[in-house]
Every structure is written in structure tokens, then in C-alpha cells.
């Protein structure tokens with residue numbers, strides 16, 4: 001139950017017993033014992049200066065589109081709602097754009113295009129907030145956040161100091177960054193600056209986009225066309241969390257050595273695989289799951305999406321533990337058949 005009269009701590013509003021079902025796109029039931037909305041860096045410092053809240057364990061929440069909540073949250077939930085968008089610099093080689101961590105990622109992508117600053121179009125329609133985008137270095141259709149990243153501001157959850165980190169310092173990797181490693185749970189990202197290169201160059205190497213070019217006969221699409229294509233492809237492939245709870249891809253695509261890849265191809269000639277610049281191969285996790293017969297299957301109320309085996313869905317009333325049970329069963333079958341350990345992409349709490 002939500003406390004109708006939230007207690008205040010200084011100018012902080014502390015909400016009690018907040019249901020989180022509306023705050024996670026899988027629609028999982030969980031309650032935050034205490035929740036504080038963070039609109040500015042000063043709000044973080046106010047929390048830290050508070051005699052009790054300052055010491056409490058904390059969990060940072062954005063749009064909840066990459067979390068699996070398996071329990072109620074005794075931690076203090078910091079719901080990031082920092083707003084603001086602006087052009088910071090117009091350099092000969094790039095536009096530098098800044099957005100508050102609580103801004104909706106997709107709206108920022110659309111806004112940059114409207115302003116005539118292309119470069120983010122391949123990352124259209126990814127749910128969630130700007131502040132979470134660097135956490136797993138979001139990526140889609142041949143582009144990653146790291147390719148368009150300039151810097152970010154983050155407030156340390158112990159000292160309250162704001163630090164600005166550049167791209168190298170964020171240690172971006174495939175669906176990975178410093179914020180999933182050494183800084184996991186230790187800081188709140190408050191602002192992100194994006195670097196949109198000039199002149200604009202389209203990124204069209206991804207198979208689905210090549211298909212669109214072939215279908216439409218448009219071989220030199222502008223950024224708006226790519227944005228529209230990406231939105232259309234995503235709407236056709238992925239369930240809309242407003243209708244069917246999900247967190248997008250549930251597992252990372254595994255990387256294997258050339259030798260391991262050859263071995264799998266010998267046994268399964270159709271395995272979908274992509275060569276990586278470092279000589280490794282990326283395998284399509286969705287193909288591996290599908291090959292194990294999971295598409296359309298369910299455990300309890302958690303299921304595997306019938307149009308894309310990489311997406312787990314809420315069939316209505318699923319709990320976090322049902323999702324975890326299903327995920328583990330999938331991991332075991334993929335390991336049993338291919339000897340590959342699938343790693344979940346969302347943060348399991």
C-alpha cells in the first residue's frame with residue numbers, strides 16, 4: 001500500500017510501500033519499502049546527508065525496462081527523474097547534446113532528429129531512460145551507445161561528489177560498462193552527453209536494414225527514413241511492453257572462439273553466427289534457444305515469446321521467481337546441447 005501522506009525529510013519526499021508493477025516493463029509484482037525521486041544532483045546529496053537514508057542500501061531505478069524484480073525491495077529506491085535536453089556545442093566534427101538521466105531515451109532520439117542533429121536513428125525505440133543507456137551500453141541495428149558517447153556526470157553514492165567520466169573511463173563493452181562492474185550500485189548517472197558526428201554517415205550494415213533497402217529500392221536513405229525503418233522493424237519483431245510484459249532480449253549473444261564455432265557448425269550447420277573483429281564469433285542466442293525447442297513454451301506464467309525466442313514474456317500474473325526458473329531451464333538446455341552458458345542481459349534483483 002502506498003502511504004497517502006508521504007513523510008518528508010528536509011525537502012526530500014519519501015514515498016512508502018510503493019508498488020513497482022507499473023515501474024518495470026515485465027510487470028512484475030514488488031514493493032519498494034521507501035522510494036525517493038531524484039530530480040537533481042542536489043537530491044542525491046540530500047539523501048546522503050539524511051541520518052537514516054544516507055546509510056540505507058540503495059537501488060537506482062530508471063524506467064525498469066532492464067530489471068527482473070524477484071522480491072520486495074528493502075533498499076531505498078532512487079527513481080531517477082533528472083530532466084533537460086540541450087545542445088552543448090556545435091563543433092565542426094560533431095554536435096554535442098546533453099540530456100538529463102530521467103529523459104526518455106526514444107524521445108531524445110526523436111528530438112535530436114527533429115533538431116537536424118542525426119546520428120542516433122539506429123537506436124530508436126529502445127525503452128528506458130537516458131541515464132540507463134550507458135549502464136549496459138545499449139545497442140541495436142549495428143550501433144552502440146559507445147559509438148555516440150561523449151561523457152556523463154555521475155554522483156557517488158558514498159561521497160556525494162559529482163564526477164564526469166569520458167568514454168574510455170566508462171569501459172564500454174558488449175552490453176557492458178563500468179556501471180555493471182566496479183561502479184555497480186555505487187553511483188547515480190545524472191546527465192549524459194552524446195556526440196553526433198558531422199558529416200552524418202548512415203549505419204546500414206545490419207541485415208534487417210539491408211533488406212529494407214532492397215524492398216524499397218532506397219539505397220541512400222536519410223536519417224529520418226532509417227529511424228522509421230528501425231521503428232517499423234522493432235514493432236514487428238518485439239512485443240510492446242504496454243501490452244505484453246518483457247525486457248527485450250533476455251540473454252546476451254554469446255561469444256565463442258573460431259574453433260568452438262566450427263565445432264557447433266559441424267553439428268548444426270544452420271547456427272546463426274557473425275564474425276567479430278577480434279577473431280571470435282557471436283552466436284545468435286535466440287537461434288540457440290529456438291533450436292532447443294523453447295519458442296512459445298512457458299513455466300508458470302512466464303513464457304518464451306512465440307515470434308522471437310530471445311524474448312521472455314509475462315503471460316499475465318508472472319512472478320520474478322517464475323521468470324528466473326524459466327531462464328535457468330533455458331540456460332541448462334542450451335548448455336546441455338551446445339556447451340554454451342547464456343548470460344542474462346537484464347539485472348536480476
Ligand SMILES: Cc1cc2nc3c(=O)[nH]c(=O)nc-3n(C[C@H](O)[C@H](O)[C@H](O)COP(=O)(O)OP(=O)(O)OC[C@H]3O[C@@H](n4cnc5c(N)ncnc54)[C@H](O)[C@@H]3O)c2cc1C
Nearest residue numbers: 060062063064065066127128129131132138139189247248
Ligand atoms: C521491448 C524492449 C526492447 C529492448 N531493446 C533493447 C535493445 O535493442 N538494445 C538494448 O541495449 N537494450 C534493449 N532493451 C533493454 C532496455 O531498454 C535498456 O537496457 C535500457 O537502457 C534500460 O533503461 P531503464 O531506464 O529502463 O533502466 P532500468 O531497467 O531502470 O535499470 C537498468 C539498470 O541500470 C541501472 N540504472 C538505471 N538508471 C541509472 C542511473 N541513472 N544511474 C545509474 N544506474 C542506473 C539500474 O540500477 C539497473 O541496474 C529493451 C527492453 C525492452 C523492454
